[in-house]
Amino acid sequence: MTDTTPDGTSSEPARPLRILIIGAGIGGFTTALALRQQGHDVQIFESSKLAQDTGAAIHLASNANGLLRRMGLDAGKIGGVECVGVTEYIPQTGAVKYQIDTSQMSKMWQHPWHLVHRAHLHTALKDMATGPEGKGQAAKLHVGSRVQGVDAEGAILTFEDGTSVSGDLLVGADGVHSLARSSIPGGDKKPxxxxxxxxxxxxxxxxxxxxxxxxxxxxxxxxxxxxxxxxxxxxxxxxxxxxxxxxxxxxxxxxxxxxxxxxxxxxxxxxxxxxxxxxxxxxxxxxxxxxxxxxxxxxxxxxxMEQMPSFIYEKLAVVGDAAHPFLPHQGQGGGQAIEDGVALAAVLPLGTKPSEVKDRLQIFEECRYERAHRIQGYTRTAGMDTADLAAKGMKLDMMDYMGYNFGHDAWDYTTKALQKHLEAQDKLLQFRNPVEFGASPGPRRPLGMHPTSAKIHTLRKETPEKSRTYSIRFRTSRTYLQNLLPAGFAFTSPATVASASIICTTLDGMAWLGGGGYSMLGLYIHGINYTKRDGSKVFGTYLPVLFENAADPIITGRDELGMPKLFADIDVKENDGDKSSEISLSWRGTTFGTFTVSGLTLEEPVSNGVNGSPPGRRGPSPPPPPPEAGTFYYRYIPSVGEPGKADVEYPVFIPKPEAAEGTEAPKSFASKSATISLQGKDWQSLPTLHHVADWLAAMPMYGVEEAKLVRSTGVSDSSGARRLD
CATH class of the missing domain: 3.30.9.30 (D-Amino Acid Oxidase; Chain A, domain 2)
Structure with missing residues (x-):
């Protein structure tokens, strides 16, 4: 039984796929070369003694030529001639009907349009696919190997001599009279x-x-x-x-x-x-x-040939003429075979597991089926007799045909399709603007890897994530603070004196930031509860604002968690070891918050106590409030072009994280000596933050309750954040 990772994907060991190709023509060798360069074990079986096209030339338009160049084959170095013009003569008189200078038109296309001898192209592909030089393991060519049976489900080939061979994938590149395609339901088409x-x-x-x-x-x-x-x-x-x-x-x-x-x-x-x-x-x-x-x-x-119902079945894919034989009127037959081979390799990068092959073939078909048949349609139209075109009221639009044919890169197109497929499979990926580039790495998905991957654990072990957190808990006005609370939130106690904290954390050794770190400082309001739609209550601390001094955590925290983050410069100066500290909060040189902690001493934990204090005794005083289970905040995303309206808004809760297994116990220092100084500023000196600074500066201060410094290893990524209601 195959194990699965937390995101539901298979943990089956990765290895090169064993791929068996039937046919050693241009399509077969292109496919072999592309798959070889992806790192797979490729074998080619050809019925003749020496499969080689002779006596004709082939078009390599931009769409095909670019793919060959990507693999290292330059058609100009094997005798290819760049097409620089098109001339049509009147057949009966020999007079010029029209001329087109394609040398100027070629500037539209990323790669040149080459005309090359088929035998030279075939030989070059053969040498690159099977030769000792080049990326990946050389493909093995077996000549005189006539396939008699194709088992698509088991990926098994049986030969005329009774022998058989099995693999992870079969590729039918056996031409217009393909045996392989008859193994696809409905695919027994005859040319x-x-x-x-x-x-x-x-x-x-x-x-x-x-x-x-x-x-x-x-x-x-x-x-x-x-x-x-x-x-x-x-x-x-x-x-x-x-x-x-x-x-x-x-x-x-x-x-x-x-x-x-x-x-x-x-x-x-x-x-x-x-x-x-x-x-x-x-x-x-x-x-x-x-x-x-x-x-x-x-x-x-x-x-x-009639259109195939599919190019794939189970562990079999057909390419080139085996899938879609082309008439020559657009010069795209060879080009489409090349596109097939490269697209197939694109969906099978090294690391693709055998169990994933069938899903990857679905992506291959989605990328190739409509395009190949559309070009077939163009080709049939281009080859129609003049009288037939007139009778059907059809007109040729060769520039439109050329634009569609030439303006495509099968590798780029298919790799994007694969990226979308993989993103859809991984339920832990995070997306945020700009979404055009795909899923975004961040603290909850560092380096684009799965959070449980061995590499992440190694990085974190080599550069352990560390934090030092200063907190100053103080008394203030409940009636002032409650104006910050959105609907559904309330203070648990009716008292007009409430507790809040200024908490500043400096992080270091963050794997998702290349071993670096940043600082954050927020206001936390204690003793808050939220009443859910079902009437139940959740108890915690409310976070109305969190300042950070780095763009990446602000962006990821806002987008992925919906946290109320703002930018500010945060300077933490520690003096006399762990005994005192001065913290400043500023924006472009304008300071609007200063906090000091002094007289810190190491706190010895006491069993059954809270923050190192013995449990209190029950008396006539009100019962203690329910324990705070985590942190609340409110997500708000404004609507574009509609001031005052939100695209979405809702409360969020992050449960208190459990201590990471294997981490050191944190060191805690405590003191009663701390100061909080918050200054209001005008909009000229603090244009984007003055409204927040003014509110903070007006917050009543009834005295400091306690100050703490906690040093620890292992940092929560807040991935437990969840929407309330």
Whole structure:
């Protein structure tokens, strides 16, 4: 049985996840690389002897290129060519239809748009995922390993030879004819012919530049060039450091179906049939097609597929073409496979427990499902024949498509989604403005770690939190003080003489403040009770104001606890060891409170007594008041733009904290010699605090009852604060 931490999360030991990937294409290797860099144990199983894409180029738009760069792969260093323009020619005449200079447009995008040979990208990903260099443990590649069965629930792969292997997560990156996706309920989708097929081939750039008929077409190396007719098109762009030009000739499938005997990428095409299909294109286009090497000419069907009901099931996720096969009309097929792999790694940082995998896959799907299918929709629209677009009243908005496609970072997007998920799981996290950055560390959640974590205990042990508290208890007017009490609060005694205390605490060695500390000084009114809606009473001390001299505790205390905190400079000067002290309360040089304590002597605790005094005897005097169980205060948050109105207001109670286990007993010193001097100030000298200073200065003083100094280790974080009613 797995133990749980106080916040309800699993305490299962963290270790690298064992992740099994089916398929060693671009999607598979990207996923392996991203997961390797997260620190996981990754194995890749490829059915062929050497999985490698050949004979074609691929688009790496900003959205995909940025992810590769994040992982350390610079496409420019493997022959990638930056796309600097788009030119469309009229197919029949060869005249320019339009030109776009994307070199200026590229300033919009964080990363360049590269055009790269698929084989070069595939090899680079393979080397980075499986090579000895780089972050994390090298992924292990198993070639000639044909998967026969996928057990999503048990994360088990079974191979044709009868052997099997198990892990914590299965990833199906096995392409358009994926076996893995059939293990997802409703996922036994079969790809179908989209109605279009494509010839593909490469030509040396110099072959085109040396021919007067084609030289003009490659005069601006780096441009994406297109000829788009009613139902067929030719696309050309450079790769391999501008030395090669990649060609994709898309046309109705029925016109080349005789060449296609299988469903793969390596079917040899007929050059004569290709020339016939494009016979009505301009002479410059035909001159290009004539140069194709028929022995290297390939033809394949452009396959489409119905939308998967899900990309995940139990401990299985599918990525790339296994999840969403793409038509080539937006150049996003490879890019979306790259996004899938990186997003999957983003939800599985090192430390993710096997029991958390299924929940993390849900986040992966939420981040990928809608986006992948939306881009698929754009791609289908971009590939429609002119007549079909007109018949359906549809228009292409390529700039809108590009904006959505390029303007996304799957890592940033998914890590934010994971952050929100983890925050929702942790019931002890504290939030306060600015909330955009997520949960805030503070005294009740130091360093962003769980309060019970071993690291926090180690820090507190190495730098123990210490406090010294001076308190001066004095007599004053109950009728004056009661004007401070909100509805529901009252003095327990009817006497017109009440007790209150000025209490000043200086803290040091605070783990949540990097070992530093701060001081606080407040007015505490004794003998208060609060009557709840059910008629029951709670007894305690009321805190109307607490001054502190550091921003962080003021902000956290106001936001997380609702305490009535204000800023002031607090100077504590100790004289003659522990025997006397002088405390001043000021704001930017204006002092409005001075307190002295002298003649302190060590107080010996007496059993059954209170504050070291023997218990009093019962007599004809009134019975003693109920013991004070904690501290009251009132939370008030003003409404923005509506002066005098509150967004929320309610009373709060903090029970007295129990002594922390293992801490030293506090040392207490007592005295009868103490002074309190409070001065009212005008708004010029004390602009933000004069109303408080004036009230304090007018408070009647009937004499000091006692003064104390308590030195202790271990500091309460007030996490017991709770709303009353």
């Amino acid at each position: 179908f012919d989209s109605g279009k097929s494509a010839f593909r081939f490469l030509l040396p750039t110099e072959v085109l530049s040396s021919d007067s008929q084609t030289a003009e077409l490659v005069s601006k190396i780096g441009a994406l060039v297109m000829w788009i007719a009613e139902d067929r098109r030719l696309v050309m762009y450079p790769c391999v450091n501008k030395t090669m030009m990649n060609f994709v000739a898309i046309h109705p499938s029925k016109e080349s179906e005789a060449d296609i005997t299988g469903a793969g990428w390596q079917e040899t095409g007929s050059k004569a049939r290709m020339l016939h299909i494009y016979k009505d294109f301009a002479p410059s286009v035909l001159a290009i097609l004539e140069k194709a090497d028929e022995s290297k000419l390939k033809v394949w069907q452009l396959l489409d």
